[in-house]
Amino acid sequence: MEVEQYLAELGITLPNVSKPVASYVPAVCGGKLLFVSGQLCTVSGELKYKGKVGRNVSLEDAYEAAKASTINSLAVIKKVLGSLDRVKRIVKVVxxxxxxxxxxxxxxxxxxxxxLLVKIFGDKGHHARSAVGVTALPFDASVEVELVVEIE
Incomplete structure (x- = not known):
């Protein structure tokens, strides 16, 4: 429970995992890798930071949206694995x-x-990454984040 204790020290509470809104599951294990489906920037069950970044969402708010999406991803990991301490490494962020x-x-x-991932996991949080601009996201969310995680 070290990671979760550190999250508490940072004032981060993992939310309940939302039910999928389409035909997918929140995460799938493939060997020692956990593939987390794209998570939106919901906070307390409400979609935050709606709209287009650079038009009606600021860079600063979009940065916060990426953090919120990542916290939702961590909630999925905890639900699937039972503990974030089973994360061996963050492999990739999309x-x-x-x-x-x-x-x-x-x-x-x-x-x-x-x-956020590096702050929480230290060296285990360094990862490969893609940052892609798209014309739209579900529900007009400003950001969606998916993770690939190596697990123990």
Whole structure:
């Protein structure tokens, strides 16, 4: 429970995992890898930071949206594994940013996810990453994050 104790010290509470809104499951294990489905930026069950980054969502709010999406991903990991202490390494982060056509700082948005994972997991949190601008996300979310995690 070390990771979860550290989250509590940081003031981070993992939410309940939402039921999927389409035909998928929150996560799938494949050998020693856990693939976490894309998580949106919900806080207390409410979608936050709706809209296009660079138009009606600021870079700063989008960074926070990436953090919220990552916290939701951690909640899925805990539900599937029973403990975040079973995370051996964060392997990959894929971040999707609902972007205005002229917005080109997706990498700074997804730093919200990356910075949080490194803060929580230290060296085990360093990962490969993609930060992709898209024309739309479900429910007009500004950010969606998916993770690939090596587990023990």
């Amino acid at each position: 971040g999707f940013v609902n972007s205005d056509p002229n917005f080109t700082e997706q990498h700074k948005v997804i730093n919200g996810a990356s910075d």
